[in-house]
Amino acid sequence: MATETTVSLWHDRAARTATYDSWSGRQERYDVVVVGAGITGTVTALLLAERGLRVAIVEARDIGAVTTGNTTGKVSALQGTRLSQIGRRHSAAVRQGYIDGTLSAQRWVVDFCTQHGLDFDRADAYTYAVDPSKVGMIDAEYRHCRAAGLPAERVTDIPLPFPFRVAAAVTLPDQIQIDPMPLLFAAVERARASGAQVFVGRRVKTVDTDEAGCIVRTDDGDIRADRVVLATGIPILDRGGFFARLEPDRSYCIAVEVPGGPPEGMYLSADSPTRSLRTASAAGTAASEDRLLLVGGNGHVVGRHDSTRSAYDDLLRWSRQTFPGARELYRWSAQDYTDIDGLPEVGPILPGVDRIWVATGFGKWGMTGGVAAAQIIASRFSESRDHEVEAWAPALSSWRTELVTGTPTAVRLNATVAFHLAKGWWQAETSSGGTAEDGSGRVVRDCGRPVGVSTVGGRTTRVSAVCPHLGGILRWNDAESSWDCPLHGSRFTADGSLLEGPATSDLAGR
DSSP states (O other): OOTTSOBOHHHHTOOOOOOOOOGGGOOSEEEEEEEOOSHHHHHHHHHHHHTTOOEEEEESSOTTOSSGGGSOOEEOSOOTTHHHHHHHHSOHHHHHHHHHHHHHHHHHHHHHHHHTTOOOEEEEEEEEESSGGGHHHHHHHHHHHHHTTOOOEEESOOSOOTTOOOSEEEEEEEEEEOOHHHHHHHHHHHHHHTTOEEEESOOEEEEEEETTEEEEEETTEEEEEEEEEEOSSSOSSOTTOGGGTEEEEEEEEEEEEOTTOOOOSEEEESSSSOEEEEEEESSSSTTOOOEEEEEEEEEEETTOOSOHHHHHHHHHHHHHHHSTTOEEEEEEEEEEEEETTSSOEEEEEETTEEEEEEEEOBTTOHHHHHHHHHHHHHHHHSSSOOHHHHHHGGGGBTTOGGGGGGHHHHHHHHHHHHHHHHHHHHHHHHOOOOOOOBTEEEEEEETTEEEEEEEETTEEEEEEOBOTTTOOBOEEETTTTEEEOTTTOOEEETTOOEEESSOOSOOOBO
């Protein structure tokens, strides 16, 4: 396939044959409406429906359209240097709660895939450092893994080809890697079999509350529910100020053929720029002997990179240097949100407000974090709580007292947001008019307003360059041909259609 097209390996081979529910057939009221159909939303809906609750999923685009369908599909308890980062900032109890939740989610994924005949691979996971100055990070991760009860080992050799050499590494055996789309489709069908309804192509604009519960509002009509779960990556409601507690990160991945086959295992560097590696079946089945290598990394805050295309080019250059003869087949990117204190947040959108719940801040590990969030929500919304889940759930609470540890990070994060807000408006005010070359976009001033002018496939489009969320000036993404907000990560197509982020409306045409 043409590598200029950005589509994930998972999306390209996910032949969707299922039909979902008609909006006209929606019920007057549900116990729970789940907004978003990624890993968090679909598993939440499934677990709640299996407990006998009346559930609906409302998805703006399609199943797995955003982060989950563009993930690397690693379901690992070794997550780079994440555990040591948590251990430095939080108590041993919080660190243990995080790893126990991760292991619980991993077991759920394995059990679900096994029960439904879905393929998955077991592979050893490695966090490694090439730079000797990063050895301390590897040692810290090893210590925290062992303290949390993980059977990690500290090694100096990893099974990557000569002349690849590492200064140090930590490894954890028998971790899991999957194609996420079959899991999502199976979870949706199991949820529907348990009575849930699934509505795609319906964007939720806001959620209101009254004495009777929640009103989920869309352009095509409203639905009522006792409770609402926002499983949208970043909450689409500004209540609770989660947009000020999360940093949106975009990262990149390519899938390559390697002569002679790639080395097995899952790898993640502690060095910068990040390199993430794993193998995947070329045919999408475990029986296939043909394997592809997925190479990821080069992450950055959304809208704050001069050329996203160069991120792909750098991954391909590195792949060819490390694996001579590597041939690119796919390229894609994903968006994740990292919380100010390094932990996911699962719980009410405001303290004491139990009708609207959020699940966010998975920091690029949503295949475990999203499932753990679903388990917490299922426990809290059930008549009887799951005591095993409740033992570790406090570590992922949305309003835990430990959030104070993230205050310095929050100050830095929001000061940077303010800088990019001011910078964007200043540049827009001082820019001149003109057209954009094919494949490019630029912000110009028109009648005193910032306008985004782009040309894609010979078609020039003019849209408002002001993000409808909080007024950030958008920047052109030359890899995805999109307009990206450098404040909180909202993204739009060249013609202004909303792709993702806290924004809930399209860009106006100009």
